[in-house]
Amino acid sequence: MNQCTAVALLPPPDHLFALSFPGHRPEAGHVLCELGDGHDERHAAMLWDEGGRPGSAVWIRWKGSGTATLTPLPWCPALDPRNEACELFAAHPSPHSWHITDPTDDAITEHLTHQHPDLFPEFSDRDRDSDQDGS
Structure with missing residues (x-):
């Protein structure tokens, strides 16, 4: 199954503006949905992981062109036949990551x-x- 092609523009958090150097404003960046094509209407992309602990991965979730939310989510517990973990969050709506290309x-x-x-x-x-x- 192909990866979803939905993209969201993620503005930098407000605190980055306060920390930025004069004349070097942070810019918005794009994120690409990591779920399989044809999933439910909420898209998802992992932004960072704080060491693999349960709930330590921070994902951005969005619907259409609406507001995006940052959400800590636990990792999917599924393992493939080679004993490799799914790279998506628990209870994700699409097939596991090893089925997504x-x-x-x-x-x-x-x-x-x-x-x-x-x-x-x-x-x-x-x-x-x-x-x-x-x-």
Whole structure:
């Protein structure tokens, strides 16, 4: 499943304006939803994690072009067959993170694999195998 393409503009918190140097105002930044495409109407992106403790990850949640809220959420407890944790919050509305692919990241990786096969041997081997099969 592809990653959701919703984007939100996150203005800097007010306290950053007070801490900024004159002439160097903080700028708003964009966040991209990390959930799978077709999830419920609330989008989510993780902003930071305070060390992996329960509820230590701070997520931004937003709906449409409405107001975004910062929310501490616990990590999803699910593990994949390789014993790797889901990278989303508990009770997230989409499939687990290992089922979500970022098409932009995939396209960049494919391009770089062809440009620099020595940097991506795991992908280069797969491409050689498919070339030999005629696919």
